[in-house]
Amino acid sequence: MAKSNQNKFDPIESASAVSTFRSDDERWTAVVERDSAAEGLFFYSVRTTGVYCRPSCAARLPRRENVRFHASCAAAETAGFRACKRCRPNEAALAERQAAAVTQACRLIETAAEMPALDTLATAVGMSRFHFHRVFKSFTGLTPKTYAVAHRSDRIREQLARNSKVTDAIYDAGYNSSGRFYATSAKVLGMTPRDFRAGGDGASIRFAAGECSLGSILVAASEKGICAILLGDDPGILVHDLQDRFAQATLLGGDAEFEQWMAKVVGFVDAPQLGLDLPLDVRGTAFQQRVWQALGEIPIGSTASYAQIAKRIGSPKAVRAVAQACAANRLAVAIPCHRVVRNDGALSGYRWGVERKRALLEYEAAL
DSSP states (O other): OOGGGTTSSOOOOOGGGSOOOOSHHHHHHHHHHTOGGGTTTOEEEETTTTEEEOTTOOSOOOOGGGEEEESSHHHHHHTTOEEOTTTOTTSOOHHHHHHHHHHHHHHHHHHOSSOOOHHHHHHHTTOOHHHHHHHHHHHHSSOHHHHHHHHHHHHHHHHHHHOSSHHHHHHHTTOSOHHHHHTTHHHHHSSOHHHHHTTSTTOEEEEEEEEETTEEEEEEEOSSSEEEEEEESOHHHHHHHHHHHTTTSEEEEOOHHHHHHHHHHHHHHHOGGGOOOSOBOOOOOHHHHHHHHHHHTSOTTOOEEHHHHHHHTTOTTOHHHHHHHHHTOOBTTTSOGGGEEOTTSOOOOOTTOHHHHHHHHHHHHTO
8 A cells, every 4th residue: 555645544542641630730731622531530610700610611711720620510519619501511411412412313313204304303402403414414424314315225125025015115114105216226225126125136146265364264246346255264154144145146156267356355365465456346325435435544554443433534423333334344354444443552343353353453563
């Protein structure tokens, strides 16, 4: 990978570098910088105003000689101070209140027969239209409309599996006309509704299983390109995983041409610095693809935290959604979700096992 990418991500701070805010000097620095990392660890009061605040309060910075620090809201109130009306330190943190509002909006979208208007959602959670739209996207990585489309796509998949008639499934999923659904069915399902109900009947997927430095590997490809690179301990289990994805698809053993693709993928797993010059059939939501693209920009030998990835794609509060997108990745190593770690640098879960993740990172770090 080109060296120009080497500084795209900031280095992860070590646990020892994170301030514990034990001294008044550290606490004052946090107040000056409005450091959100100090949330809940202490509060400060201002003698001249008689109020106490969160460290991240956006109010005008007080003079240092007028400030006292307190371990809790109760301690500040016992000392005679009242809660700031701006940062509301005696209530849930702003991020928690916003998360609750977004959760409420998601439930409204999921239970509504039709997509609620943006104004309706904003009013329901007590926000302005513009502010709600910005907060919702910040937490989920999606606009309310895109979230609604994704949820309806999941519903149509469920209903197609349950209903004997495609038309019934369309209406039960919340579409008010079959024409409206069929206009986008290929994009939503990746195939026609009838083929989807048949478990991918008519789709042809070539595959081959073998061994690599990380254990068993299965490579599968659609007409568009490589659609799965699966790792594990047992090739049979990997084949079952592929079959579960397309229960009735035509699974074809790899021919001589595909065996060359298989060899390239195995070689790439063992030597990622060489790159993978093969087409990929990347299937995922718009948000997942944004995450996966950001993963591909992490230089070999480097790592990034889930929070850094969320910030990189412009959704700094969507850390959990980033983790879910990493877990949904079916293209091991090609989409390098193994390069994502926790904020303290520790390894987190990995679809194909933490030990494989550790081995990949150790190998890449030595390159």
